[in-house]
């Protein structure tokens with residue numbers, strides 16, 4: 115424990131989970147819980163729940179869960195201490211001196227030192243840009259049409275090639291940073307010849323997180339060096355797949371949509387032209403994690419990728435991720451220009467705004483890509499194209515939606531609507547199904563069967579703990595039968611011991627139990643499951659039988675597990691005694 119338990123508990127209790135999560139996720143009440151779209155995985159129907167009576171969140175889709183502290187850790191990518199401090203501040207509590215263990219404190223300390231290093235490095239590059247060694251960098255940026263104001267706003271700088279004693283390395287050493295810290299910053303190359311600055315002869319772009327802290331750098335080479343763009347490596351504070359360039363500004367834009375573009379320069383020139391709602395993924399393909407972040411701020415994205423082949427392919431790859439996240443997608447056409455920068459320089463910001471208004475729905479964009487690939491002057495190929503359009507339209511299971519798209523597509527691509535509708539109708543009549551990815555069929559192997567049995571055993575344990583925590587009075591019925599040792603997983607056993615102690619006193623507080631097993635997000639998710647696993651389709655007298663069955667299963671598995679390792683006579687005798695007690699055990703009512 116970093117702080118004493120009472121302090122952490124007070125922070126937890128004073129931060130109502132519904133209050134906190136509602137600040138991040140739109141929730142709707144359903145019975146005793148609230149549901150919304152999960153902020154941690156892609157989904158279209160809500161399976162993310164917050165239950166105020168348990169003070170817990172749990173996602174039935176991705177099985178992440180925990181109390182309010184776990185939520186903030188996961189959502190903000192905070193360490194445990196950062197999350198507790200954040201929540202304490204949220205309710206105006208004084209944060210006492212941190213009493214964390216040395217390893218935890220060291221991890222927090224390193225993060226803090228790295229953020230300082232990046233801040234100082236940003237200033238170092240910035241000063242270089244405005245001195246004679248950075249002249250060519252400054253000229254390059256001005257040549258690209260960036261104003262001094264924009265250069266300042268994005269903290270752009272220059273990494274010159276400097277003699278050793280004036281290098282970034284020498285500067286940071288003088289500022290008191292250790293080699294271990296500098297090594298972790300990924301701003302240097304360490305090898306047998308010594309230490310070298312990682313970036314040189316490059317215009318530097320500080321990469322900021324959503325909280326306006328520099329967490330990494332990107333650099334564009336001057337002249338024809340390779341690679342043209344270079345990012346610093348991932349570190350404990352920089353994960354490429356959860357970072358979007360420009361988001362620290364874009365998140366505050368109130369346009370209702372975000373512009374997703376390809377690189378730093380696109381983002382910067384768009385911001386300069388007044389489109390401060392633009393962001394870009396960083397040197398890594400746009401992926402699911404990026405969508406999760408985008409969805410926090412918007413439900414509509416306009417793809418602003420280069421109009422050349424590579425840019426259009428990148429757009430095509432990004433569409434399925436965004437679609438899966440339930441984000442509305444439109445695609446901006448910048449022709450005859452290649453990128454936003456070129457477009458705005460030639461036609462101005464107003465024309466760009468016009469293009470945003472006219473940006474095509476991504477479905478039409480995909481059809482357009484298909485049309486370009488086909489040679490429509492050849493009648494056979496034209497028929498082929500129209501058939502693939504029909505196939506694509508079949509993807510809409512909703513008839514009204516499909517009709518609307520059919521009309522729009524036919525209008526846009528001058529296809530006869532009557533014949534398109536006939537083609538679709540005949541495909542539907544022939545029972546055409548949208549192909550799904552087929553999984554290879556295999557027979558369960560022995561280890562798979564064992565795995566399934568283990569799953570079933572663990573599931574019964576989860577169901578039992580959820581049951582007891584929601585209705586502590588049930589504990590009296592199993593008190594003589596079940597002990598924490600019957601739980602085969604070590605974590606489950608620890609949680610069971612806590613649940614049983616609290617149940618005896620009449621009330622179980624899952625979120626409080628969670629606090630005892632803090633730190634590891636993985637553990638938090640597993641423990642959250644223990645409080646959120648219910649049997650489906652059981653009611654009335656069925657429910658009593660179901661409860662009996664669950665209890666039996668837990669006890670039998672517990673005893674079998676114990677028998678596997680039992681060697682002493684007394685243990686074997688105890689197992690036999692417990693078996694006969696289980697055989698006699700019965701539950702008449704759950705009241």
Ligand SMILES: [Zn+2]
Nearest residue numbers: 152155173176
């Ligand atoms: Zn989820």
